[in-house]
Amino acid sequence: MPTETSNGPSTTSTKxxxxxTWVFWPAAIVVLLFVAFAILLPESAEALFAGIQSSIVSNFNWYYVLIAAFFVVFSLWVGFSRFGDIKLGKDDDEPEFSMGSWFSLLFAAGMGIGLVFYGVGEPLSHFANPRPGVEGTANQLASQALSQTYLHWGVHAWSIYVVIGLALAYAIHRKGRSVSIRWALEPLLGKRVRGGWGNLIDVIALVGTLFGVATSLGLGVVQISAGLESAGIITASEFGNIILILIITGGVLFSVLSGVAKGMKWLSNINLVLAGLIVLFLLVVGPTQFLLRDFVQSIGAYLQGFVGLSFSVGAFTGAEGEAWQATWTTFYWGWWISWAPFVGVFIARISRGRTVRQFVTGVLLVPTLITFLWFSVLGGTALYSELNGPGGLVGEDGTVNVEGALFAMFDQLPAGSVLTIGAIILIAIFFVTSADSGALVMSMFASGGQVEPKRWIRAFFACVTSALAIALLIAGGLQALQTAAIIIALPFSVVMLLICWATGLAFGREHRAFERAQRAALLEHIGDHYGLDTDEAPAPAPGARRMSIFRRRQHRGPATSATTSTGTPAAESAESAERAEPPTGVL
Structure with missing residues (x-):
């Protein structure tokens, strides 16, 4: 930037x-040490992860559930309160995207590897092994399974994203700040966000995003391996998973280093179309009427039990309830919190010109409904198979192969092999786009908010994310992935709570400033509206004099003569008195 001298600005600029430095290197060192430990000492790492997960779930299970519910309340409050009209941009900014395009982009943000991985496996798991304490007939358990799935993927998840996305959109578009989590806390910390506190916040966000993206990539490669095994191409194994990660990472690096930005856009669009075709095909060849009725009914069941499900912590189910909570709800809340900076940056970027109310309504409503449709079609088809035949998706011992359940269901449908290949392509593209986009967002954090960070930084984070995914798979597979999400979410959840506080402060100040500006703009005319004192008394409104005379007569009563002692009519006398003594301006 140019430097100032006594004679004016200097031509010298700093690069x-x-x-x-204090964001990139601490985050890189933490993650690389973690990767080295998990790869070199996998058994010790697995034991350590299991111990940490047990400790966190035992002591902080209630905390994760409580803050997730709080984020829902906060999102609804800020969106539908007096702050809803605040614009995420300058006052004259128009939305960058049309409403239809904006909804499509929100839908793109909602689609990911996790939806494909858990689309069939989670509803089946809740059906075969329901949450401890839940009982009923097979049909009741099937309905409960979808409601529980909706809880994990619905309003709670997107409320977590709203907290980050809204704060960043306000900081970036309204205040002109760079793309960095620290600026979401500027209303609370002030100038301190430029120093050590800001660096610490960005380090936590960067490490959290790394683990969140690595968790998604780990799930993706496990399911790709299961799909290739279902198609008879390879046998799923840990070594095969590592090879798959390396191959796909090579494609990501080619994209990053070649700078083929349009290629990522085309891949994203292809994936949305492919996901839509899979859902449409299942609706046509599957139990269509059942799926449509199930979609409507399961939403009603979700809404009916929303509050109870939101605060369920398995308090009366002992160790069994804790284990279930760690595998499902606590893992999801941790995963969404660690994934929030990545999704938050995306939805903030596309929301310039929207109001707070439009932002909250769109982000909570559109992706949630699309997600519900996805699970009701994929999960509903699997549940229909278990309830009405042919079944076989749940093992005789009640276990569900989560990563392979999708392909097992496809085998029961017409053109099952085509669906399997399509799903593998879908997951692979999600892997590439998630790794590429994740590397871009992490590079922004690590470069101080630069919109176009250097390619070597993006390549570094693409490689580190893949290495982290490999390390987690080696150190315990799916359980290690879940544990990593739960662990990293604990410190970042504190940052998110502070962001809620900071957002409330910023919006409160904005609203008060707007009220002051509004009053200032009306100051010259406010006396006309409210009767306040002005330099010159305003002329009475038409009819006001006659009303004043009438009121005085009423006050004087019937004994008052129609004329005064001087013979002047009372009405004229009252009118003269009114002219002589103008209103005092009392409200």
Whole structure:
């Protein structure tokens, strides 16, 4: 930036650093040490993860559930309160995207590897092994299974994203800040966000995003392996998973280093179309009427039990309830919190010109409904198979192969092999786009908010994310992935609570400033509206004099003569008195 001298601005400028030193290196060191430990000492790492997960779930299970519910309340409050009209941009900014395009992009943000991985496996798991304490007939358990799935993927998940996305959209578009989590806390911390506190916040966000993206990539490669095994191409194994990660990471690096930005856009669009075709095909060849009725009914069941499900912590189910909570609800809340900076940046970027109310309504409503449709079609088809035949998706011992359940269901449908290949392509593209987009967002954090960070930084984070996914798979597979999400969410959840506080402060100040500006703009005319004192008394409104005379007569009573002692009519006398003594301006 130019430097000032006594004679004016100097031509000397300082070069913008490629990375934010106190953000990039601490985050890189933490993650690389973790990767080295997990790969070199996998058994010790697995035991450590299991112990940490047990400790966190035992002591903080209630905390994760409580803050997730709080984020829902906060999102609804900020969206539908007096702050709803605040614009995420300058006052004259128009939305960058049309409403239809904006909804499509929100839908793109809602689609990901996790939806494909758990689309069939989770509803089946809740059906075969329901939450401890839940009992009923097979049909009741099937309905409960979808309601529980909706809880994990619905309003709670997107409320977590709203907290980050809304704060970043306000900071970036309204205040002109760079793409960095620290600026979401500027209303609370002030100038301190530029120093050590800001660096710490960005390090936590960067490490959390790394683990969140790595968790998604780990799930994706496990399911790709299961799909290839179902198609008879390879046998699923840990070594095969590592090879798959390396191959797909090579494609990501080619994209990053070649700078083929349009390629990522085309891949994203292809994936949305492919996901839509799979849902449409299942609706046509599957139990269509059942799926449509199930979609409507399961939403009603979800809404009916929303509050109870939101605060369920398995308090009366002992160790069994804790284990179930760790596998499902606590894992999801941790995963969404660690994934929030990545999704938050995306939805903030596309929301310039929207109001707070439009932002909250769109982000909570559109992706949630699309997600519900996805689970009701894929999960509903699997549940219909178990209830009405042919079944076989749940093992005789009640276990569900989560990563392979999708392909087992496809085998029961017409063109099952085509569906299997389509699903593998879908997951692979999700892997590439998630890794590429995740590397871009993490590079922004690590470079101090640069919109176009250097390619070597993006390549570094693409490689580190893949290495982290490999390390987690080696150190315990799916359980290690879940544990990593739960662990990293604990410190970042504190940052998110502070962001809620900071957002409330910022919106409160904005609203008060607007009220002051509004009053200032009306100051010259406010006396006309409210009767306040002005430099010159305003002329009475038409009919006001006659009303004043009438009121005085009423006050004087019937004994008052129609004329005064001087012979002047009472009405004229009252009118003269009114002219002589103008209103005092009392409200």
């Amino acid at each position: 913008t650093p490629e990375v934010a």
